[in-house]
Amino acid sequence: MSTAVENAPVSFTEGAVKELYKLKDQQEIGEDFGLRVGVEGGGCSGMSYILGFDQKKDGDQEYIIDGIKVFMNKAHGLYLVGMQINYQDGLNARGFTFENPNAASTCGCGTSFSV
DSSP states (O other): OOOOGGGOSEEEOHHHHHHHHHHHHHHTOOTTEEEEEEEEEOSTTSEEEEEEEEEOOTTEEEEEETTEEEEEEGGGHHHHTTEEEEEEESSSOEEEEEEOTTOSEEOTTSSEEEO
């Protein structure tokens, strides 16, 4: 089990960290929960991002990123290494965004990509 920040395959912007702490407090997330970051098949471009609070599962790696416990299936690291997660709160866009250097293309919604 890895918990070193320098080994974490993803990073968060300051805005994302602020919003994640806010959501965690609002939803009264228990200590055994962490933020799940991953991918799943589907979406307009072939794969969609997973981002939500969840309990640790078999096959997960655990990281502490900016004080946030993060769970990621070991196999998903291949698609997500180097990705930065941001939170936008503007007039044109609101929500989490994903800047993934591994994505060959993304769709207009910003939550689906192909490699």
